[in-house]
Amino acid sequence: MxxxxxxxxxxxxxxxxxxxxxxxxxxxxxxxxxxxxxxxxxxxxxxxxxxxxxxxxxxxxxxxxxxxxxxxxxxxxxxxxxxxxxxxxxxxxxxxxxxxxxxxxxxxxxxxxxxxxxxxxxxxxxxxxxxxxxPTQALLDAYTLRRHLTGGGDPSGRDLAGLRVAIVGDVLHSRVARSNVQLLHTLGADVTLVAPPTLLPVGVEAWPAEVSYHLDEVIDTKPDAIMMLRVQRERMSSSGGGFFPSPLEYTRGYGLDARRLAAMPDHAIVLHPGPMNRGLEISADAADSPRAVIVEQxxxxxxxxxxxxxxxxxxxxxxxxxxxx
Amino acid sequence: MSTGRKYLLQNVAPYGGERTTVLLADGVIAAIGTDVTDDDATIIDGRGLVLLPGLVDLHTHLREPGREDAETIRTGTRAAALGGFTAVHAMANTTPTQDTAGVVEQVWSLGREAGWADVHPIGAVTVGLEGERLAELGAMAESKAQVRVFSDDGKCVHDPVLMRRALEYVKAFDGVVAQHAQEPRLTEGAQMHEGIVSAELGLAGWPAVAEEAIIARDVLLAEHVGSRLHVCHLSTAGSVEIIRWAKSRGIDVTAEVTPHHLILTDELARGYDPTFKVNPPLRTQRDVEAVRAGLADGTIDIVATDHAPHTREDKDCEWAAAAFGMTGLETALSVVQETMVDTGRLTWADVARVLSETPARIGRVSDHGRPIAVGEPANLVLVDPAARRVINPDEQATKSGNSPFRGRDLSGCVVATFLRGRATVMGGASCDEDVVARA
The missing domain is CATH 3.40.50.1370 (Aspartate/ornithine carbamoyltransferase)
Structure with a gap:
């Protein structure tokens, strides 16, 4: 092959x-x-x-x-x-x-x-x-996680065993989420998917990941990294009247802002595959914080x-x- | 009608029962009995062969007029004969649509000219399958084609008022509406069964509830207006439950399952091979088990092929761009034998019921699906249940290669098919085209 x-x-x-x-x-x-x-x-x-x-x-x-x-x-x-x-x-x-x-x-x-x-x-x-x-997005995410979270020095040969990663946002339409769930699992990390139920696929229960509808609860569990997925604007107006009621409601429930960032452990990092919708899934405070490794990605x-x-x-x-x- | 040629089927087993000899002459079954002989008849050694009434398909896409590059009435009915069918119902989604007396008469007469199997056109329920207003159902019923089955198959008659009117209207000529049960809003852009496999493959899901919701609505509508309803290609465990419930209430509903939904599952989508893209989609193993059980206990009345030929260019591409559908006429009986007879869930008499007698009754076809008895039309098929064969779509009579069974080893084969006493298939091969067409 x-x-x-x-x-x-x-x-x-x-x-x-x-x-x-x-x-x-x-x-x-x-x-x-x-x-x-x-x-x-x-x-x-x-x-x-x-x-x-x-x-x-x-x-x-x-x-x-x-x-x-x-x-x-x-x-x-x-x-x-x-x-x-x-x-x-x-x-x-x-x-x-x-x-x-x-x-x-x-x-x-x-x-x-x-x-x-x-x-x-x-x-x-x-x-x-x-x-x-x-797949290359997931590999670069894993590479970035490994550089920051596996103890410093040359990380060669290491995997991501024991790391806890939250993936937040439009999982339903996300190839990044699918690739990451499989790769992070293979590398030994524990993944939690966080999204409103409308943005999770039927069948997600078979994935090697936990599922939560509540971002604050997941942040309270002190994850090592949080990966924000892009939410496409057209998801608000498509079939069935949109996948969530309004951008404001989405941001309140699932947006990463300064308050949520502050609630995360000191060592935790923030990833985003880009391009970002600033103000929707991630606030400028979070995107530009030193803990965001988005440019390094x-x-x-x-x-x-x-x-x-x-x-x-x-x-x-x-x-x-x-x-x- | 008759060719004058006579056939003596020696030592055949009608319905898989006691061996006997059957004489076909003048288009009918002339005699049955172990001592029957005829010096002028062509003798067929039927040892080990099962004799069934000629199969009747209630759901065939012959593609003519409009898509003769995928199938013609001639190639499709020749495939039908090779599959043991003596009558097929040609679905209405042709171009132009079979929604007028003129088009259904054309399809009917092209079938007669071809001579491989009787073609009973299905009329569209709505003009152009658009789901907006009723087609001229009465005119099609009164035409030479005598249409009794009406369907927008490929599309669902989703407007509840229109569906109610159609169910009521066809009562005037003892017609039936055959519904393609698919709630359109729940299946926008749908590519495959919604479940564990679709979630992983990232293909838009076609949820079981989109089928079940329409079936539930339709059986209640049929009950309300006292009409006859037929449910096409039922594919989910939930649908079986709803039909079982409806029948227990005395609702006049019949249901069909396709051969592919009896044997294939959504796991086959994992290779992104569009050969396995079909509508309704392949479901889960649990659904396969439920439709088998439903067919075994009579909840599901018939097996119909939903033979859907497509050109190579419509399948030789990425999954999302490919057409829905798979061929089935030449493999249907084998799949039924393998899944239902070889497993002990149906007898050969049951096979005659689900593949011949009941579909003929639903379609109001009077001269097919008849008992194997003296004086009855000699529409028959001889099956060798002990044979095994590897399916090669390139060798099939259908013009299209989109069989999901390529390379698969299946039970049983059709040895001979007789249409009004005339052989359309002999020795597992089609008979001479000119002889068939002239008769």
């Missing part, structure tokens, strides 16, 4: 290996010359069917720091009919000799379909599919994506460090 489609299929060993490799990559990024020759001559295609400047730039930076050639392919807004576009685009990229395809798609499972269709021989990296998975994203590209593209098939997901 040679793809990264979901955190659910990463073993503990593979996940730690990616984080360790990301640590090595991050170390190289402190040097004056940041570029490594590792993937010279290899081609990475960023195939984005959905806008995401941040994720695309992060992957692009990661690939370029490894000396890969990068092609950015934005399929959004083109008039291609549904379905055919994915296949035909994939065949085109295959003809161009893509070694890796980084795909962002609005349909859950599209990267899985691409990886198993025979349309491309390249490694497929899921950069976010519908409401399913966003972005930097760590480059190191984690370098690690994933490196492990998928530079090893040979028998290499035990291969990411088998």
């Amino acid at each position: 040679k793809h990264l489609l979901s955190t659910g299929s990463l073993s503990h060993k593979q996940a730690v290996r990616i984080l360790d490799t990301a640590g090595q990559m991050a170390a190289t990024q402190a040097r004056e010359i940041k570029k490594l020759p590792t993937l010279r001559g290899r081609t990475v295609v960023n195939l984005f069917f959905e806008d995401s400047t941040r994720t695309r730039i992060s992957f692009e930076t990661a690939a370029k720091r490894l000396s890969a050639d990068v092609i950015n392919f934005s399929a959004k807004g083109s008039s291609v009919s549904k379905g055919e576009s994915l296949k035909d685009t994939a065949l085109t990229l295959q003809a161009m000799g893509a070694d890796a395809v980084v795909i962002r798609h609005h349909a859950s499972g599209a990267p899985h379909t691409l990886a198993h269709s025979g349309w491309t021989n390249g490694a497929v990296i899921n950069a976010g599919d519908g409401t399913h998975q966003h 972005v930097a760590n994203g480059v190191a984690v994506r370098m690690a994933v590209l490196y492990l998928l593209l530079s090893g040979n098939e028998s290499n035990e460090t291969k990411v088998d997901a």
